[in-house]
Amino acid sequence: MKNQSPVAVLGGGSFGTAIANLLAENGHRVRQWMRNETQAETMRSQRQNPNYLTDVPILPGVEPVNDLVQTLDECELIFVALPSSALRQALQPHASRLAGKLLISMTKGIEAQSFMLMSQILEDIAPDARIGVLSGPNLAREIADHALTATVIASDDETLCQHVQDVLHGRTFRVYASPDRFGVELGGALKNVYAIMAGLAAALNMGENTKSMLITRALAEMTRFAVKLGANPMTFLGLAGVGDLIVTCSSPKSRNYQVGWALGEGLGLDEAVDRLGEVAEGVNTLKVLKAKAEELQVYMPLVSGLYAILFEKYTLDQVIEMLMLSEPKTDVDFISSTGF
Ligand SMILES: NC(=O)c1ccc[n+]([C@@H]2O[C@H](COP(=O)([O-])OP(=O)(O)OC[C@H]3O[C@@H](n4cnc5c(N)ncnc54)[C@H](O)[C@@H]3O)[C@@H](O)[C@H]2O)c1
Numbered sequence: 239m240k241n242q243s244p245v246a247v248l249g250g251g252s253f254g255t256a257i258a259n260l261l262a263e264n265g266h267r268v269r270q271w272m273r274n275e276t277q278a279e280t281m282r283s284q285r286q287n288p289n290y291l292t293d294v295p296i297l298p299g300v301e302p303v304n305d306l307v308q309t310l311d312e313c314e315l316i317f318v319a320l321p322s323s324a325l326r327q328a329l330q331p332h333a334s335r336l337a338g339k340l341l342i343s344m345t346k347g348i349e350a351q352s353f354m355l356m357s358q359i360l361e362d363i364a365p366d367a368r369i370g371v372l373s374g375p376n377l378a379r380e381i382a383d384h385a386l387t388a389t390v391i392a393s394d395d396e397t398l399c400q401h402v403q404d405v406l407h408g409r410t411f412r413v414y415a416s417p418d419r420f421g422v423e424l425g426g427a428l429k430n431v432y433a434i435m436a437g438l439a440a441a442l443n444m445g446e447n448t449k450s451m452l453i454t455r456a457l458a459e460m461t462r463f464a465v466k467l468g469a470n471p472m473t474f475l476g477l478a479g480v481g482d483l484i485v486t487c488s489s490p491k492s493r494n495y496q497v498g499w500a501l502g503e504g505l506g507l508d509e510a511v512d513r514l515g516e517v518a519e520g521v522n523t524l525k526v527l528k529a530k531a532e533e534l535q536v537y538m539p540l541v542s543g544l545y546a547i548l549f550e551k552y553t554l555d556q557v558i559e560m561l562m563l564s565e566p567k568t569d570v571d572f573i574s575s576t577g578f
């Protein structure tokens with residue numbers, strides 16, 4: 239079933255571009271909104287995004303636009319691919335236009351002051367909207383290249399999940415549903431931090447044992463934190479948990495991994511972020527996560543270690559020594575408490 243009204247994608251970056259094209263491939267009319275009028279005009283005339291995924295042709299069904307009010311008024315289903323630092327500021331002024339709309343957050347970040355996830359911000363801005371989260375192992379570059387990909391639409395609104403499955407599902411993009419919006423969204427935000435670490439380790443050629451240890455202990459740490467916040471740990475075994483953690487910690491196409499790689503090459507954090515020139519949400523997430531873990535007294539040695547390197551002038555060697563020589567722990571925390 240095709241939408242009568244066009245579908246909106248908010249964001250002119252790589253993920254907005256990949257998802258807008260995917261929707262158009264499935265036969266939907268798409269309004270891809272971006273704040274930069276020149277960029278929208280260039281995309282309309284050249285049929286290419288001048289800044290992101292520059293070699294990907296913009297399909298005829300995608301109309302790059304610059305008028306947010308008109309876009310929100312025209313569209314019932316709205317995918318949000320704005321950086322976490324921009325989401326509230328971009329949508330708050332238009333709160334009254336969002337009532338009753340289907341708002342799907344694809345943004346993987348955490349708001350600094352409030353520790354709110356992006357769908358919680360959407361709910362805060364638009365309490366009468368219907369809210370979902372799309373998350374999973376979803377590198378924009380690979381979606382645009384039609385690599386076989388799976389994702390998760392998460393919401394307690396089953397009709398919304400079905401609708402999003404209908405519009406996005408296709409030959410190269412498979413959409414699973416989950417009722418656990420909080421767990422799915424938290425997984426997508428937290429894994430960015432560990433991808434920085436994995437990129438750093440890879441640049442230093444630390445080896446496959448190290449990579450595996452990092453990913454597995456990252457999963458343990460993320461899950462421990464999530465349980466403290468009341469999330470369901472089982473969600474972290476799915477695509478939006480371990481799935482996204484694996485891809486982001488393994489792929490040089492991940493921007494968070496690239497920041498870590500640049501740090502491993504000896505760049506400072508600011509230089510690494512500048513060189514990237516795109517959003518790497520893990521840097522801000524690390525700051526808010528470190529503070530929250532301390533507040534909640536959750537043991538997160540990898541987060542503390544990376545924070546110590548990036549913001550407290552510890553050397554990598556000092557942090558490695560602290561991590562490796564700390565008191566030995568149990569492998570899987572939950573085994574003893576579940577009685578298996
Ligand atoms: N790229 C991916 O592979 C991917 C995959 C899944 C989720 N995401 C998430 O999607 C979000 C966006 O990432 P991206 O990859 O598209 O980023 P990007 O760096 O490719 O592009 C960011 C875009 O946001 C725009 N922007 C910045 N500030 C803005 C503001 N105040 N108002 C409006 N637009 C603004 C920029 O101009 C740019 O067009 C992030 O939270 C990211 O974690 C990205």
Ligand SMILES: O=P(O)(O)OC[C@H](O)CO
Binds near residue numbers: 485
């Ligand atoms: O490029 P990154 O590091 O923002 O990661 C992109 C996606 O979140 C991977 O699922």
